[in-house]
Structure formats: C-alpha cells, structure tokens
Amino acid sequence: MDKNTYPEFVKKTSPKTRKLKTMLWAFVVGGLICCVGEAIKDIIDKYFNLTAVQLSALATMSMIFLGSFFTALGLYDKLGRKAGAGSIVPITGFANSIVSSAIEHNREGVVFGICAQMFTIAGPVIVFGIALSCVAGLVKLLIIG
Amino acid sequence: MQRKGNQTYIFDNPPYIIGAYSVVGPKEAEGNFGDYYDLRLENDTFEEKSYEKAECKMHKTAMENAVNKAGLTFKDIDTIISGDISNQITASSFSARGHDAMYLGLYSACATFGEAALVGSMLICGGFMDKLLCSTSSHFSSAERQYRYPLELGNQRPPAAQWTVTGAGAVVIAKTGKSGAPRITGGTVGKITDLGITDVNNMGAAMAPAACECLYTHFKESGREPSYYDLILTGDLGKYGRDMTRYLLKEKGLDLPETFNDCGAMIFKDEQETFQGGSGAGCSSSVFASFIYKQMSSGHLNKVLLVPTGALLSKTSSEQGESIPGIAHAISIEVL
Numbered sequence: 001m002d003k004n005t006y007p008e009f010v011k012k013t014s015p016k017t018r019k020l021k022t023m024l025w026a027f028v029v030g031g032l033i034c035c036v037g038e039a040i041k042d043i044i045d046k047y048f049n050l051t052a053v054q055l056s057a058l059a060t061m062s063m064i065f066l067g068s069f070f071t072a073l074g075l076y077d078k079l080g081r082k083a084g085a086g087s088i089v090p091i092t093g094f095a096n097s098i099v100s101s102a103i104e105h106n107r108e109g110v111v112f113g114i115c116a117q118m119f120t121i122a123g124p125v126i127v128f129g130i131a132l133s134c135v136a137g138l139v140k141l142l143i144i145g
Numbered sequence: 146m147q148r149k150g151n152q153t154y155i156f157d158n159p160p161y162i163i164g165a166y167s168v169v170g171p172k173e174a175e176g177n178f179g180d181y182y183d184l185r186l187e188n189d190t191f192e193e194k195s196y197e198k199a200e201c202k203m204h205k206t207a208m209e210n211a212v213n214k215a216g217l218t219f220k221d222i223d224t225i226i227s228g229d230i231s232n233q234i235t236a237s238s239f240s241a242r243g244h245d246a247m248y249l250g251l252y253s254a255c256a257t258f259g260e261a262a263l264v265g266s267m268l269i270c271g272g273f274m275d276k277l278l279c280s281t282s283s284h285f286s287s288a289e290r291q292y293r294y295p296l297e298l299g300n301q302r303p304p305a306a307q308w309t310v311t312g313a314g315a316v317v318i319a320k321t322g323k324s325g326a327p328r329i330t331g332g333t334v335g336k337i338t339d340l341g342i343t344d345v346n347n348m349g350a351a352m353a354p355a356a357c358e359c360l361y362t363h364f365k366e367s368g369r370e371p372s373y374y375d376l377i378l379t380g381d382l383g384k385y386g387r388d389m390t391r392y393l394l395k396e397k398g399l400d401l402p403e404t405f406n407d408c409g410a411m412i413f414k415d416e417q418e419t420f421q422g423g424s425g426a427g428c429s430s431s432v433f434a435s436f437i438y439k440q441m442s443s444g445h446l447n448k449v450l451l452v453p454t455g456a457l458l459s460k461t462s463s464e465q466g467e468s469i470p471g472i473a474h475a476i477s478i479e480v481l
Contacts, residue, residue: 001354001393006340010350015304015385015420022301071297080299087299096299104295107195121298 026086029079033090037063060091067092071099097121150366155331159481160269161322162329163276164215167434168203170285170311173423176413181435182312183210189286189311197231200284203313203427204229205240207434208280211315215276222246222317223274226265228257229282230309230426232291236282246278254455255381256335257281258314258430259474265318266329266476275320282313283425292345292460305347307383307409308419314430316438325480327441327449333363333475337457341468345458348469349386349421352454355471356382357393359452363475364399371402375446378437379473380429380453381409383421408432429453441480448479 001009041059044050050058067090070076076096080087087093098118105117119126147155167182174185184206191199204227212219225244227237228251241248253260261279268274286296288309294300318329338355356379364371371377382390387407394401412423412432433451440446454473463469 001340001396003339003341006354007342010342010344010347010389013385013389014347014350017304071299074297076299077297078299081301083299084301093299096297100295100297100299103297104290121294 022084025082026084028086029083030086030089033063033087033092036066037090063091064095067095068099071096072103076100094122094125097125149368150362152336152362153331153333153366154263154267155367156266156270156329158270158320159328159330159479160266160318160320161326162316162438162478163319163322163326164211164213164217164317165315165434165438166207166210166214167314167431168207168312169431172285172308172417173310173312173412173431176417177411178432178436181439182431183435186311189284196284196286196290197235200229200231200236200282200287200313201239203284203311204236204280204282204315207282207313207315208240208244208278211280211317211434212278215317215319217276217317219244219246222276222278224249224265224268225278225280226251226261227278227280227315228252228261228426230254230257231284231287236284236287237280240280253453253472253474254457255283255424255426255428256453256455256472256474257426258433259332259380259451259453259476262316262318262329262476263332263334263474266332269318269320277318278315279318280313280315281426281430283309283311283427285309285311285425288425302420303346304420305344305349305385307348307381307421307424308413309425310381310409310412310423310428310431312425312427312431314427314432314434316434325442325444327438327478327480329476330479330481331367331477333359333366335359335473335475337470337472339468339470343463343466343468345463345469347385348381348424348456349383350389351456351458351469352382352471352473353386353389353393355473356386356390356452356454357397359473359475360390360401361394361397361399363450367477371399371405374448374450374477375404376437376448377401377405377450378429378432378452379407380451380455381422381424382407382454383424384410385421386454426455437478441478444480446480448477450475450477452476
C-alpha cells in the first residue's frame, strides 16, 4: 500500500456515521428547540403588548440565554453528542460555541483568556454573517431599490 | 549490545525494571484495567485549578511513587527521561522541576514511552548511567483543548475518534535488579511513516503504517517469530488502527497471532462510548506500569512486545492541510 492507495482504502473501510440515527436525533432535537422558541414567543406575546419585531428579538434573546445557561450547567455538550446539527444549528448552538470557549479559557485570565478566545469557534459565523448582510444590504439598495 | 540490522537492538545485559507506578482518571479507572492501576483519581482535576496543572500533578505523582516503589530516592536516579503531548512537554519538565536529577525531555507524541524506555536502556547498556526514570502522561481535558474544541462545546465525535487517556505511567530502569524482575531485552527504533492520511479524527489510520513498519522490521531483524511473545501490544492505535495494522502486515506476508492487541483498544469498555478506544502518551505507559508490569511480575506473562505509537501532528500542521506522520518504537520486555 502506498500514498495513493492507502487513503482511498482507509476512506472505504473507516467506521461510518450511522446516518439515519444521527439525522433522526438532529431532526427531533432541532425541532424541539424550535418549539421551545415558539412557545417562549407565544408566552411573551400573551403577557406583553409588543410589536412583531420586538417579540422575535426577545424570543431570540431568551433562547441565547437558555443555550448559555445549559452550557454553563455542563448539559448542552451532552445533548450535542447525540443531537449533532440538531443542537448546533439553532441559535442556542451559537450561544454554546461562544460560552464554551469562554469557560474553557477562563483560567488564562479575562483579557487573553475569556475575551480573546471566546470567538474562536463562533468567529467565522460572525464574519460571514456580517459580510453577507453587507452584500444583502447592497443588493437591496442598488438592485431592488 | 548487539545491533541487528539497521533498527533493532538486542541487549547483552538487559536492564531491569525495578519499579513502576500508574495514575489514572476516573473514566480509565472504570475501564478494563481498573484493578491494576496504583492510583485511581475520583476527580480528573486532582484538586488543581487547571487540567494542565492536574496532568503535572499526575505525572509527578507517578514519578515519585515509581522511585519509592523501587526502594530508591531521587538522589539515586541519574536521569529523568520523560515526555507528554502538551505544548512544549510542560507536564514532563514541570514534574521534573525540583528534583536533583538530570533531565532529558523527549517527544514522539504517544510513542514517547517507547522512545524513553529505548533511549534509557541504551544509556544503561552503554555504561553511561545506572538508574533512570522513564515516564509519560496525557490528560483528556488538556489534550482536548489543545488539539480539538472546548469541553463544553456541543459537537459530535466522529465514529473513528479516540478518547485521550487521562493517565501517567512511570518506570525505574536499572543496571542491576532482582531475578524475576521484567527486563528490557531489546527493541526496534521506528522510522517516520506517512501514507498521506490527513483526517485528524482517524489517528488509528494515520499511525497503522508506522506500527506495521516497526513490527515488520522488529520480527525481520531480530529473527524472532510473533509467537515468541506472550503478548504483542501496540500503544494507541484503537480498534480500527489495530485491525488495519494486522491487515497491512498480512499483506506483507506476516500473520499476527491472537496475542496481538492494542493498549488503546483494550483500556476502555465498549459501553464507555469512546468509539475506537483510548489514545495519548499516557495510554501505553499507564497500561504498561499497571497491567503488563503486574502480570509480568506475578509470572503470568513472560515475554511482551510493547510498541507505543504516535501521530506527529500539531494543530497548525493539520490546519495547513499537512498529512499526519506516524511513528512507533518497539520494546521487548522479558522475564529471564
């Protein structure tokens, strides 16, 4: 076996992810997290008189809080082990990526630890998010008007 | 000392292993070798403020107790030869700090224990030193943050992944010892072997060619058959890597007997969900200093070939798309 044939052979024989099981977990957990989000939105709507924009912002913030809270309790990673994309894709997963990095680097101090390191996982998402929103804004301004 | 071929050594006066000590974390303690470890931690922080400090404390504890078990003090030890997989091998050098002995820090990733035992044996057989301390360690949580992601990140581990062993193992090797003590009778220094694997989540596949090269060379140059040994153990190839090594050797015309296995594949139980098993510089050393050493001392095993395996990558090298070079060093330990 040489450098050309070995990687191919490994690709073929390596243990594979059980796709159906993984997707089912992701679907159910991802769906449940979204249900929680919708429920929070409905509850806030019932008790406070807010506009639709305010309502969705508040619901999003609540979900970010919950994602961070369960990360701090050491539970979100356990959910993620099973749910995969189901708990990574919702905004709670985004919160998890920032808070987990912050906790991890706590021991290296506030400036070089927490502040410098907290965006190591979430950084690319933020960069692409900002860059694409600029593009979308330009498209709206120049083409749609 | 006899040099056989290019890479293999058979010692005329094999050095004795006169003391051994192992420290492991709680997950390892629940694994297959639970009863054999000398110290089983209830908490993997070991009452320290960081995982790096915890690894140091484990390593230091293993070193000091191995010396005690040999009935010696650090004044009797000529040189400490150790290594680990933390950045700049701080766990080893910080553990040696404060001891009045010479220090040689080594790095062959998870194959370091093999390298340390071989270099140590050569120094003794060459007449340069009398008593040496060889040790390695790794810690799941410090390795995870260095090579992978934060502990609390909710990501999924791929099925080819392994679990870094939280453990430290230390042995004292000496020119003289009691009869019946295990002796390092020889070994084979490995060559770096890279067959182009870039997947950092499949270390077993990356290291298997190096293990294959080292084992094949050992048997060819030493003239020994695989059946010569009661047990042939690679370091931390995991289940997939172990099976791949067996396959690669079979392709070369060398059939490994049922006595062949892998420390990483054996250290955890299936229900512990580590997938392919354990890895890390502390994997082979803690298994050797516990299970193998005790089985040999009690006469249950007489001839063991230990082949610690290492993946010589860094986070930067893999981010730059480099393939993962593997290394393996074989040490033959016998009760004569």
